[in-house]
Amino acid sequence: MLMSYEELAAAAAAIGESTGRPTHTVALVLGSGLGDYAASLPGAVAVPYADIPGFPVPKVEGHGGTLYSAAPGGKPVLVFSGRVHAYEGWPLDKVVFAVRAAVLCGGGTLVLTNAAGGAGDGLEAGDLVLIRDHLNLAARNPLTGANDDRLGARFPDMSEVYSADLRRIARRAGERAGVPLKEGVYAWFLGPSYETPAEVQMARRLGADLVGMSTVPEAIAARHMGARVLGISLVTNLAAGISPVPLSHEEVQATGLAARGRFTALLDALLPALAS
Numbered sequence: 001m002l003m004s005y006e007e008l009a010a011a012a013a014a015i016g017e018s019t020g021r022p023t024h025t026v027a028l029v030l031g032s033g034l035g036d037y038a039a040s041l042p043g044a045v046a047v048p049y050a051d052i053p054g055f056p057v058p059k060v061e062g063h064g065g066t067l068y069s070a071a072p073g074g075k076p077v078l079v080f081s082g083r084v085h086a087y088e089g090w091p092l093d094k095v096v097f098a099v100r101a102a103v104l105c106g107g108g109t110l111v112l113t114n115a116a117g118g119a120g121d122g123l124e125a126g127d128l129v130l131i132r133d134h135l136n137l138a139a140r141n142p143l144t145g146a147n148d149d150r151l152g153a154r155f156p157d158m159s160e161v162y163s164a165d166l167r168r169i170a171r172r173a174g175e176r177a178g179v180p181l182k183e184g185v186y187a188w189f190l191g192p193s194y195e196t197p198a199e200v201q202m203a204r205r206l207g208a209d210l211v212g213m214s215t216v217p218e219a220i221a222a223r224h225m226g227a228r229v230l231g232i233s234l235v236t237n238l239a240a241g242i243s244p245v246p247l248s249h250e251e252v253q254a255t256g257l258a259a260r261g262r263f264t265a266l267l268d269a270l271l272p273a274l275a276s
């Protein structure tokens with residue numbers, strides 16, 4: 001389903017007003033564990049999601065989500081701390097609302113980060129992986145329903161959802177920051193249960209290296225609007241059946257915390273390069 005263009009435009013206008021920056025050329029969505037990174041950025045201005053009309057507010061206790069506007073490379077960047085997922089029961093038009101509003105703010109470049117399970121050969125917990133392509137195994141699409149041509153085409157091309165140019169820029173940023181990066185295909189499962197070992201083997205045979213519960217709807221919506229997308233996964237655990245132990249949210253969080261320094265060093269090197 002599509003949010004109305006007017007609702008998105010109203011949110012974009014509110015973001016421009018409340019941040020004091022009418023245009024943002026880059027937007028970054030932070031996965032779990034990176035939430036407080038944005039507050040440390042130069043020139044950061046915080047706006048609670050609840051203050052932006054139409055914005056879905058995450059139902060996490062004590063953390064309703066905050067949008068930051070910052071200027072790490074001298075150019076304004078929007079950073080979303082807190083996101084809503086389809087597995088929480090949100091309709092997909094709400095799941096992609098923030099990304100669509102960011103593109104209307106001028107965000108022609110979108111960076112999506114997430115935590116994922118490692119399914120591909122050679123991946124280990126702690127690896128940072130640039131997403132080369134995705135498999136939509138949730139079989140849901142944020143573009144179903146009436147299309148608004150002001151947002152994009154009815155049948156948008158998905159030949160290069162994740163920009164090869166942005167992956168090159170990210171790889172160079174990784175080299176400058178001393179952060180090794182791998183590359184792989186991300187498979188979207190709806191969740192919230194983790195995959196079964198059979199599902200992980202299926203995804204592997206279909207070409208997946210990563211399994212996760214986010215990112216794909218946002219990437220589709222951003223491509224629909226013509227934005228360039230960069231996806232970065234942190235492998236927080238080996239996927240079910242590849243890992244010798246049962247999966248737990250605690251393990252996912254602990255790996256996220258342990259990798260935080262490398263992930264933020266990469267983002268510190270990347271954001272100025274994207275915003276220049």
Ligand code: HPA
Binds near residue numbers: 117236237238239
């Ligand atoms: N599967 C799905 N989502 C995840 C995983 C996983 O193994 N790890 C972190 N997010």
